[in-house]
Amino acid sequence: MRFFLFVFVHMLHTRIEQLILIVLIFSRLWPRFTGIQSNLEQIASYLPSFRSVLEIQSECRAAAEMSLGEEVQSEGIAIRHALECRSVYYRYDATRPNYALRNINLSVPAFGMTAVVGRSGAGKSTLIDLLMGLTAPEQGSIVIDGIPLTKARLRAFRQSVGYVPQDPFFI
Numbered sequence: 001m002r003f004f005l006f007v008f009v010h011m012l013h014t015r016i017e018q019l020i021l022i023v024l025i026f027s028r029l030w031p032r033f034t035g036i037q038s039n040l041e042q043i044a045s046y047l048p049s050f051r052s053v054l055e056i057q058s059e060c061r062a063a064a065e066m067s068l069g070e071e072v073q074s075e076g077i078a079i080r081h082a083l084e085c086r087s088v089y090y091r092y093d094a095t096r097p098n099y100a101l102r103n104i105n106l107s108v109p110a111f112g113m114t115a116v117v118g119r120s121g122a123g124k125s126t127l128i129d130l131l132m133g134l135t136a137p138e139q140g141s142i143v144i145d146g147i148p149l150t151k152a153r154l155r156a157f158r159q160s161v162g163y164v165p166q167d168p169f170f171i
């Protein structure tokens, strides 16, 4: 400090009142500068979280409900005979050749209990998602009492479906 005073007063011939003014201005401005710096650091520390929120947002958009189109029915659809899969193919990644389900044909009779049994990864959950209309087959169709499940009937059909997930959680 003394050194700076010496430089200012003796070498730069600064007048003492000018020096006081400079010191005053700097002492006022300095907290502002440090404040701006700490704000910038804080913003930088939030950036990774912000990035991951954006990623989650775009993942959610990609996994959003498929468009339901025009709805023709608002009441639930009652199954009287059977819920069927006809030549159903489904794969999670359309760019790859491995299908989770390949040429599935089955009939789930109404008013009964049907169990789907198989090894882990066999495609049980995939099948159930298709039967519930949560996903749509790539080829083939889901048929309710002989009538294919179209987008127009999807919401009505879902009103008739109850679902207990594989990994339930309690709040």
Ligand SMILES: Nc1ncnc2c1ncn2[C@@H]1O[C@H](COP(=O)(O)OP(=O)(O)OP(=O)(O)O)[C@@H](O)[C@H]1O
Pocket (backbone or CB within 6 Å): 092, 093, 100, 118, 119, 120, 121, 122, 123, 124, 125, 126, 127, 166
């Ligand atoms: N979201 C997903 N993205 C990509 N592949 C998936 C996805 N879900 C399942 N798969 C793949 O699809 C195949 C069938 O999986 P699925 O979950 O239907 O099996 P599962 O019979 O229900 O198995 P588990 O008894 O373990 O529940 C598996 O090869 C699995 O790796």
Ligand SMILES: [Mg+2]
Pocket (backbone or CB within 6 Å): 124, 125, 126, 166
């Ligand atoms: Mg499963």
